[in-house]
Amino acid sequence: MSTTVQEPAVQTSDEAILGFVDCDVHPYTKTPADLDAFLPERWRKLRHSIGNRSRSSFVGAPNYPRMSPGVGMRMDSWPKDGGHPGSDLAMMREQLLDAFAVSYGMMMPLLGRGGDERNVEFGAALCSAANDWEAQVWCDNEPRLKAAIQITTEYTEAAIKEIEKRAGDRRFTHVMIPPRGLEPLGRRRYWPILEACAANGFPIALHLGGTSGHPSTGGGWPSFYHEEHPSYPQSKEALVTSLVTEGVFEHLPNLRVALVEGGFAWLPSLSWRLDKHYQRLREEVPHLKMLPSEYIRRNIWVTTQPIEEPEHPEDLITTCEWIGWDRIMFSTDYPHWDQDDPRYAFKVKVPEKEKRMLYRENALSFYNLEA
Amino acid sequence: MARHVVATVGEIPPGGKKVVNPAGREICVYNVNGEHYALINRCPHEGAALSYGHVLGCFESKRPGEYQLTRKGEMLRCPWHGWEFDIKTGQSWCHPESVKARTYKVEVVPGELLAKGPFVAETVQVKIDGEYVVVEV
Amino acid sequence: MTIPAPGAIDCDIHPALPGTHVLLPYLDEYWRAHVRMRGLERDNYNAAAFPVNAPINARPDWKPPRGNAGCDFDTLRTQALDGFGTKFAICNVLHGAQAIFSEDLSAAFCRAINDWVAKEWLDRDPRLRASIVVPMHSPELAAREIERCAADQRFVQVLVWEMQEIPLGRRQHWPIYRVAEQLDLPIGIHAGSSYRHPPTNLGWPSYYLEDYISWSTGFAGVLNSLISEGVFVEFPRLKVVLMESGVTWLPAWMWRANKTWRGVRAEVPWLEKSPAEYAREHVRVTSQPFDAPPNAAMLRKIIEEIDCEDMLMFSTDYPHWHFDGNDALPDGLPEHLLKKILVDNALKTYPRLTS
Numbered sequence: 129m130s131t132t133v134q135e136p137a138v139q140t141s142d143e144a145i146l147g148f149v150d151c152d153v154h155p156y157t158k159t160p161a162d163l164d165a166f167l168p169e170r171w172r173k174l175r176h177s178i179g180n181r182s183r184s185s186f187v188g189a190p191n192y193p194r195m196s197p198g199v200g201m202r203m204d205s206w207p208k209d210g211g212h213p214g215s216d217l218a219m220m221r222e223q224l225l226d227a228f229a230v231s232y233g234m235m236m237p238l239l240g241r242g243g244d245e246r247n248v249e250f251g252a253a254l255c256s257a258a259n260d261w262e263a264q265v266w267c268d269n270e271p272r273l274k275a276a277i278q279i280t281t282e283y284t285e286a287a288i289k290e291i292e293k294r295a296g297d298r299r300f301t302h303v304m305i306p307p308r309g310l311e312p313l314g315r316r317r318y319w320p321i322l323e324a325c326a327a328n329g330f331p332i333a334l335h336l337g338g339t340s341g342h343p344s345t346g347g348g349w350p351s352f353y354h355e356e357h358p359s360y361p362q363s364k365e366a367l368v369t370s371l372v373t374e375g376v377f378e379h380l381p382n383l384r385v386a387l388v389e390g391g392f393a394w395l396p397s398l399s400w401r402l403d404k405h406y407q408r409l410r411e412e413v414p415h416l417k418m419l420p421s422e423y424i425r426r427n428i429w430v431t432t433q434p435i436e437e438p439e440h441p442e443d444l445i446t447t448c449e450w451i452g453w454d455r456i457m458f459s460t461d462y463p464h465w466d467q468d469d470p471r472y473a474f475k476v477k478v479p480e481k482e483k484r485m486l487y488r489e490n491a492l493s494f495y496n497l498e499a
Numbered sequence: 500m501a502r503h504v505v506a507t508v509g510e511i512p513p514g515g516k517k518v519v520n521p522a523g524r525e526i527c528v529y530n531v532n533g534e535h536y537a538l539i540n541r542c543p544h545e546g547a548a549l550s551y552g553h554v555l556g557c558f559e560s561k562r563p564g565e566y567q568l569t570r571k572g573e574m575l576r577c578p579w580h581g582w583e584f585d586i587k588t589g590q591s592w593c594h595p596e597s598v599k600a601r602t603y604k605v606e607v608v609p610g611e612l613l614a615k616g617p618f619v620a621e622t623v624q625v626k627i628d629g630e631y632v633v634v635e636v
Numbered sequence: 637m638t639i640p641a642p643g644a645i646d647c648d649i650h651p652a653l654p655g656t657h658v659l660l661p662y663l664d665e666y667w668r669a670h671v672r673m674r675g676l677e678r679d680n681y682n683a684a685a686f687p688v689n690a691p692i693n694a695r696p697d698w699k700p701p702r703g704n705a706g707c708d709f710d711t712l713r714t715q716a717l718d719g720f721g722t723k724f725a726i727c728n729v730l731h732g733a734q735a736i737f738s739e740d741l742s743a744a745f746c747r748a749i750n751d752w753v754a755k756e757w758l759d760r761d762p763r764l765r766a767s768i769v770v771p772m773h774s775p776e777l778a779a780r781e782i783e784r785c786a787a788d789q790r791f792v793q794v795l796v797w798e799m800q801e802i803p804l805g806r807r808q809h810w811p812i813y814r815v816a817e818q819l820d821l822p823i824g825i826h827a828g829s830s831y832r833h834p835p836t837n838l839g840w841p842s843y844y845l846e847d848y849i850s851w852s853t854g855f856a857g858v859l860n861s862l863i864s865e866g867v868f869v870e871f872p873r874l875k876v877v878l879m880e881s882g883v884t885w886l887p888a889w890m891w892r893a894n895k896t897w898r899g900v901r902a903e904v905p906w907l908e909k910s911p912a913e914y915a916r917e918h919v920r921v922t923s924q925p926f927d928a929p930p931n932a933a934m935l936r937k938i939i940e941e942i943d944c945e946d947m948l949m950f951s952t953d954y955p956h957w958h959f960d961g962n963d964a965l966p967d968g969l970p971e972h973l974l975k976k977i978l979v980d981n982a983l984k985t986y987p988r989l990t991s
């Protein structure tokens with residue numbers, strides 16, 4: 129560490145930060161039963177008998193136990209009158225939406241687990257219920273919050289139906305897909321879903337997550353959360369590689385993809401690596417008409433959290449320049465333990481113009497939001 | 500620099516803490532095994548209110564697979580990103596030299612001495628026969 | 637400094653087996669009979685992670701007159717040794733023997749490969765050195781094979797693949813690290829997978845290009861595992877060498893690993909310093925492919941971020957195709973680093989090169 133992170137670099141009165149767009153907010157139900165109201169009876173009963181079945185080891189805990197209660201919540205976010213962090217709108221306003229006059233909060237719900245469900249009909253019902261819950265419990269009470277259309281990629285027809293059903297409803301702004309699915313998202317069998325996103329004008333938010341059943345590393349399951357947490361960028365790298373290599377962006381040049389909660393410092397090196405080895409192996413992928421880095425530059429955005437913390441803080445600026453400031457969007461990940469505070473996440477001065485892009489302008493245009 | 504009376508002795512039990520606001524500065528006073536310490540209530544990393552964090556021991560190990568809990572009650576884990584701080588010195592576990600939470604000098608002072616002043620007691624009522632926690636800010 | 641450079645050490649070249657049959661004379665009587673009975677000498681046990689005719693694995697002008705790239709001694713000597721004027725070159729045989737499920741058959745093939753390398757390659761040119769191939773899924777047999785080969789000083793490291801059954805840091809592997817440390821042998825971890833698992837955590841990709849890209853993310857997982865499990869705490873003298881891993885991913889990996897450590901280190905309390913510091917002390921990386929950025933200024937920035945003059949070691953990755961001509965190092969490397977990369981770092985990493 130070359131510098132002391134003793135005093136924050138930025139102040140609250142910062143005009144560029146006030147009114148920012150938060151590209152990763154997690155609403156939760158107060159109790160798991162809250163979702164029942166939105167589920168048809170058949171699925172409600174199944175949920176309470178056999179329950180969710182994904183491809184991980186435990187009924188109600190992730191494969192890798194987190195380091196703070198509530199599966200890794202920030203400890204000051206538990207509502208005083210009970211319920212899970214992120215389940216209380218008043219508290220979310222106090223800690224996030226009002227505290228920084230947030231313009232929009234892009235919701236990335238991680239509940240219901242419809243996308244992970246092995247019984248795909250059940251999965252589709254869970255997604256649909258969670259989408260109704262988002263719209264009615266959150267958007268209708270707080271219009272600054274924007275809803276994700278959750279889908280299960282393993283049930284194509286239902287996924288497309290769900291996307292089409294929400295098209296035109298301004299509460300929904302993006303389709304959310306847990307990227308650790310059964311197969312890399314670029315594979316042909318997922319194209320009809322990606323086509324539906326593009327056709328209906330929805331950008332795709334790829335928030336880390338999903339229970340593919342495949343180990344977190346190509347060499348098997350690690351032992352510790354200390355390894356799992358830094359494996360998220362590797363997941364994102366595979367995702368970018370798949371989308372680009374399969375030709376998704378050649379097929380759907382207007383598709384916009386945001387990578388949420390995977391960091392971003394790895395992106396320049398991945399681009400160089402892809403370009404380099406593509407030149408050797410291009411005969412294998414003749415459907416690509418541009419360099420991989422050109423597709424990345426055109427179709428992929430990243431969100432900031434968890435913020436990269438280089439040993440020399442100014443290296444963060446270099447990294448952002450290499451990616452392109454117009455492709456980076458600020459996110460907090462409220463109320464998770466590793467969330468970022470918009471005032472103090474950057475330990476280095478970001479130039480004013482770039483700051484406005486990062487905190488606000490890029491997201492407004494990416495998500496088609498009114499300024 | 501002024502001396503602020505922020506609590507009575509006994510008000511903060513061992514293992515306990517109290518958030519106080521002398522001179523408009525949010526400070527958390529901890530009782531570590533009978534001794535009082537004060538840290539700024541803001542994490543040097545991204546500014547979390549440290550008082551929401553767990554007060555713990557130190558998780559240590561001499562070699563992989565061997566575990567020991569040492570210095571019980573002396574460490575504070577930030578409620579956000581989990582950086583650990585030594586309550587007595589403010590030093591972070593990972594970068595003790597370069598990353599520290601600000602500490603304040605704390606004393607236990609008998610009421611009769613306080614009566615002679617100078618001290619500031621905005622929220623605590625001082626009695627001659629009491630004992631008080633005083634923070635220098 | 638230009639290439640050929642005096643005294644340069646090429647830390648990654650790949651002599652290849654022309655076929656399984658060449659191992660027959662090197663198997664003991666029992667296994668020779670066993671292999672013949674099953675007809676295994678006719679099967680192709682080349683590693684699926686490195687299809688021999690993929691352009692990336694066989695530079696066009698490095699193909700011998702007959703057979704696959706890397707199979708012909710004279711071609712390799714002329715091109716890899718004379719061509720780069722190297723003082724030493726370390727042979728890493730990438731062969732599927734290490735991935736055979738039966739620990740015993742795998743070990744038998746590994747023994748045969750090590751004896752084959754010694755006889756057919758090391759004996760024929762004093763500049764050649766080799767890595768010991770081992771059945772990593774059988775720590776006991778692997779440790780025994782390391783001890784057996786180590787009697788020959790020309791074996792300078794242990795060779796394993798980055799992606800196997802369980803992450804490399806897991807305690808099951810520690811008997812291997814224990815003998816390697818005792819015998820001054822670094823663990824050379826080469827790109828590639830035995831495909832026990834998909835190479836990405838999203839599942840099986842469609843294209844070889846994607847597999848190839850995944851090698852560097854696999855290495856990030858390897859470092860997370862070795863460091864988190866405390867391998868370098870338990871074996872403070874151990875060095876690992878990442879080969880064909882790419883280079884430029886390292887700074888981003890360091891930042892992220894350090895960040896996680898600051899918040900999660902209580903789970904792995906034996907770590908006394910940051911992951912980046914462990915890496916700088918214990919991890920060495922070969923230079924091809926470098927995955928260099930588009931210009932020299934950016935490359936210098938990456939070198940500055942890696943911030944470790946001891947880490948990089950020269951390699952051609954012969955006969956894999958990452959560059960043309962003798963252009964084996966990217967433009968823009970700082971002058972003062974060149975000799976370290978070409979010579980000194982390898983000498984320090986491989987004590988057996990100077991003994």
Ligand code: FES
Pocket residue numbers: 542543544545546547577578579580581582
């Ligand atoms: S705010 Fe305390 S560790 Fe980040």
